[in-house]
Amino acid sequence: MEITLVRGDITEQAVDAIVNAANSSLLGGGGVDGAIHRRGGPQILEECRVLRASRYGGGLPTGQAVATTAGRLPARWVIHTVGPVYARKEDRSSLLASCYTESLKVADELGAATVAFPAVSTGVYGWPMDDGARIALSAVRGASTRVAEARFVLFDATAYAVFDEALTRLTA
Template identity: 80%
Template sequence: MELTLIRGDITEQQVDAIVNAANSSLMGGGGVDGAIHRRGGPEILQECRRLRAGQYGGGLPTGRAVATTACRLPARWVIHTVGPVYSRSEDRSELLASCHVESLRVADELGAASVAFPAISTGLYGWPVDDAARIALDAVRAADTSVREVRFVLFDAAAYAAFEACL
């Protein structure tokens, strides 16, 4: 698998699937989630509402992933995953790793060859970016996947530097 880092906007990536750092409601929010919903258009929210009306009535559990179409984004699909909130008193790194592995599992089910990830849980959820980078890269490297290209699309210089140091 080809593993690359890009500093930029994940909503501009021309890949098969963009990973959304979603909240469990799947109804949009701030940060990456809000940007994907705004740029992708209301159809993404409509698909998320259908998911909530069906098997995810209680919300998408942390560490799991589910896909919708990407609508107006330059990708084919959006893979929504719920990252864990960082905790100093509880090791939640397995949940963060699961976000990446589960997203790649969903990508495989879709037949996606290229996937773009943001720095999951490093924004409002407070995960230290250097630790999140290590967990994310280790999880992707160890994943049993047919995805040929994984991009980490990092919005700012600090996140890019943290991922670069781990790569």
């Protein structure tokens, strides 16, 4: 699998699936989640409501993933995953890695060849960007998947630089 880095807006990526750093309610929020729901339109929220009324009545568990339509986005699907909130006193890195590997499993079930990821949990959930990048890239690189390209879409120059450095270290 090819791992690429792009500086930009994940809602503009023409890929098979984009990954949403969702909250457990699946009903929209801030950051990446809010941007995906706003740009994708009401179809995404409608499918999320159906998921909440059926399989995920208590919300989507942290580290798990589920797909919906992408609505008006240029992608075909949105894969929603719930990242862990960072805690200094508790190692939750396996949950963060699971967000990426479970998203790739869902992508395989959908037949997606290209998947765009945000930096899950590195925003309001407080995960340090350098550690988040290391975990994300290691999880994706080590995953058994049929996905041909995993694209990390980083919103600003700082995040891009941190991911670029982590990817360089990982492939060295």
